[in-house]
Amino acid sequence: MENEVDGLDKRKAYILATVVYEYIATGEPVGSQALTQKYNLGVSSATVRNEMADLEAGGYLEQPHTSAGRVPSDAGYRTYVDALMSPEELGADERRRIRDEMRDARAQLDEIVEQSSRLLGRLAGNLAFVTKPQSDTQSFRYAQLIWIADRSGIAIIVTSLGVASQSLFELRNDVTPDDLTRLSNALNAHFAGRLLRDCDDRTLTTVTKSCGFGDDMSAAVRAAFVGARTQEQPGISASGAQHLLDQPEFRDVRKLRSILRILEEQRTLYDLVADAFDSPSASVKIGHELGSEELADLSLVTVPYRFGERAVGMLSILGPRRMPYARLLALASGTAETLSERLHDVEVK
Amino acid sequence: MENEVDGLDKRKAYILATVVYEYIATGEPVGSQALTQKYNLGVSSATVRNEMADLEAGGYLEQPHTSAGRVPSDAGYRTYVDALMSPEELGADERRRIRDEMRDARAQLDEIVEQSSRLLGRLAGNLAFVTKPQSDTQSFRYAQLIWIADRSGIAIIVTSLGVASQSLFELRNDVTPDDLTRLSNALNAHFAGRLLRDCDDRTLTTVTKSCGFGDDMSAAVRAAFVGARTQEQPGISASGAQHLLDQPEFRDVRKLRSILRILEEQRTLYDLVADAFDSPSASVKIGHELGSEELADLSLVTVPYRFGERAVGMLSILGPRRMPYARLLALASGTAETLSERLHDVEVK
DNA sequence: CCTTCGCACTCGCTTGCTCGGAGTGCTAAA
DNA sequence: TTTAGCACTCCGAGCAAGCGAGTGCGAAGG
Numbered sequence A, B: 001m002e003n004e005v006d007g008l009d010k011r012k013a014y015i016l017a018t019v020v021y022e023y024i025a026t027g028e029p030v031g032s033q034a035l036t037q038k039y040n041l042g043v044s045s046a047t048v049r050n051e052m053a054d055l056e057a058g059g060y061l062e063q064p065h066t067s068a069g070r071v072p073s074d075a076g077y078r079t080y081v082d083a084l085m086s087p088e089e090l091g092a093d094e095r096r097r098i099r100d101e102m103r104d105a106r107a108q109l110d111e112i113v114e115q116s117s118r119l120l121g122r123l124a125g126n127l128a129f130v131t132k133p134q135s136d137t138q139s140f141r142y143a144q145l146i147w148i149a150d151r152s153g154i155a156i157i158v159t160s161l162g163v164a165s166q167s168l169f170e171l172r173n174d175v176t177p178d179d180l181t182r183l184s185n186a187l188n189a190h191f192a193g194r195l196l197r198d199c200d201d202r203t204l205t206t207v208t209k210s211c212g213f214g215d216d217m218s219a220a221v222r223a224a225f226v227g228a229r230t231q232e233q234p235g236i237s238a239s240g241a242q243h244l245l246d247q248p249e250f251r252d253v254r255k256l257r258s259i260l261r262i263l264e265e266q267r268t269l270y271d272l273v274a275d276a277f278d279s280p281s282a283s284v285k286i287g288h289e290l291g292s293e294e295l296a297d298l299s300l301v302t303v304p305y306r307f308g309e310r311a312v313g314m315l316s317i318l319g320p321r322r323m324p325y326a327r328l329l330a331l332a333s334g335t336a337e338t339l340s341e342r343l344h345d346v347e348v349k
Numbered sequence C: 001c002c003t004t005c006g007c008a009c010t011c012g013c014t015t016g017c018t019c020g021g022a023g024t025g026c027t028a029a030a
Numbered sequence D: 001t002t003t004a005g006c007a008c009t010c011c012g013a014g015c016a017a018g019c020g021a022g023t024g025c026g027a028a029g030g
Helices: A010-026 A032-038 A045-057 A074-084 A092-103 A109-124 A177-191 A201-210 A215-230 A253-264 A266-278 A325-346 B010-026 B032-038 B045-057 B074-084 B092-103 B109-124 B177-191 B201-210 B215-230 B253-264 B266-278 B325-346
Strands: A127-131 A140-149 A152-159 A164-170 A236-239 A283-286 A298-307 A310-320 B127-131 B140-149 B152-159 B164-170 B236-239 B283-286 B298-307 B310-320
Touching: A010 A032, A010 A045, A010 A074, A032 A045, A074 A283, A074 A325, A092 A109, A092 A325, A109 A127, A109 A236, A109 A310, A109 A325, A127 A266, A140 A177, A140 B140, A140 B152, A152 A215, A152 B140, A152 B152, A152 B164, A164 A215, A164 B152, A164 B164, A177 A201, A177 A215, A177 B177, A201 A215, A236 A266, A253 A266, A266 A283, A266 A298, A266 A310, A298 A325, A310 A325, B010 B032, B010 B045, B010 B074, B032 B045, B074 B283, B074 B325, B092 B109, B092 B325, B109 B127, B109 B236, B109 B310, B109 B325, B127 B266, B140 B177, B152 B215, B164 B215, B177 B201, B177 B215, B201 B215, B236 B266, B253 B266, B266 B283, B266 B298, B266 B310, B298 B325, B310 B325
Parallel strands: none
Antiparallel strands: A127 A236, A127 A310, A140 A152, A152 A164, A283 A298, A298 A310, B127 B236, B127 B310, B140 B152, B152 B164, B283 B298, B298 B310
16 A cells, blocks of 8 residues: 555645644644644645544544644654654764764763763753663773782773773682783783673683682682673763753653653663663654653653674663654764764774 | 850840741741741740841841741851751661661772762752762872783772772883883882872882883873872762752752753862862851852752761752751761761772 | 830732633534 | 534633731830
């Protein structure tokens, strides 16, 4: 059926698209007359009324109260995002500005991530957050075991993005600084360039023992690698919450509270993007799709960023369901791209 | 003048104290009748009216509009905090609960600091924030220079609180891993236990050169120490912004925006407590004393916490000017005390 | 001379009301 | 199947009245 979209005939689809578009632009429930006046639909308001009634019956639109205009439902937005809206691209000048602003950050992982969340929050006029690169997708660069006392030391592990993690260890038997250097060299030789998640416990143990160390040292080495893998937990930088205050949907202060709470609990914030991690491309979650009644009138746009070929983290925008999806997707993608490029500046070669 | 406080006779002082107390409790402008009814002042409302008029002339009270009750001015709160209110102490059970909750955090510097800001935010029902220990008040524990290639490496510095900082360096001449180990050992021997801020550039250079290295290596070592000193910048953990929404003074959303903005700019947040760093004990800033029109109807309570004898960071509570000062001071002090204790758990001995 | 009483006056907030505008659904005609 | 017309619904802005809490002041009392 060439002239059907998602089970809607062409006219219905067009009317739905127009309603969503208009509602996103104005924030006011949109009525049949207003629509026919502002857009050239080629039919009268009465026809639009009938179509709107159908769309409401189909679950795409909702009516706040009897004599008001229509507002998109979750399903309405979903159809709009998936099939109706025209994707946006950033202009060359916008790309350039993003790149310029990203240059302000020093070549430090944390700073680059923070800068991109600030930038995205400001450009998008919404709450933006960026997860730091998952450490288990980074690769191992160097390990160094530092001798502190006969039976204790510090293990330092440096990843491809220059994030060092450290862990103290205690041993049952004496070691010398030279022993530790020997083991460091063996680890470096064996694991150089490997993904952290591929540095499995068994191999670590084998390498350690082959240098003549016992169980205590193997355990210490394994713990150090576990620390490096899970280090910085998720690690999220968020920014732009103040923009949410401008949105009329947050006149009601209670909704703000949910957001602030979520903002402070990084755990929850992370859960929101967690399942987007599996998808290689942009993802949009609308209203109840976020899985929480508190967040029911928000939407989330999530875009991955890469280090080399690998997706290592996510940029997200959280805002009212009534958000300019096409525009925000374009902004998030553009920022993700620039962030990906800048990651190479912090790479430990 | 035994019966004068801050230029006010005893009765005026008592009335001022009662007005502030009542206003803090209710949030409503307090009138003369209400006051005489609720508190046993021993005089009639008419007398109170006269006294209130005097207090207003003296700048201690203000009237939102002609036929409303009185509200404390900055000066009124100031007098109350300095001279009138009775200090509060935490009960034994409250202390115990704070200690228990702090135990939930793992023995990691960041986690302990975050936990205390969360805890304080919740207990105080306001925005709380805690600066991480200034690194230049920590002492040097270990340095390790790691060889990466003939002319580059990573310098790792570990402080007394276990915070490692790292910096990459490039050299003009080849070095061997052994060279770097030798230098690491020299640095460790020379600076062990010193405060970071006392590891001055000149001495660093001397030690480096005495191991036979050139200017490039000295510069790298100096840079590494600078990195360790200024590392984590100020570093602030904030929590509890959602409580502010409960305060009636934030019905107006614009005020919230200033706060959210400040919250995201750690710089500003840090500036707020910066000058409290000099004072060894608790400090209170009221309204305009915060130095910004945006923050004019907020107050800030700041209390230092210690590592050993030294004040290394600050706990602060930011909330409406109408805050229970005595209570919040007690809570902040109690939390600071517990935080100070827990710091010893993360000490690298 | 300080305190108290009584009184007239001032505001801001709440409640109730009206009224206009925008939108709907339905019916009948094109 | 589309359109025009019409009666109906509902929200929200605007206005007026009344209430309550509070003030300031002049006169009376200890």
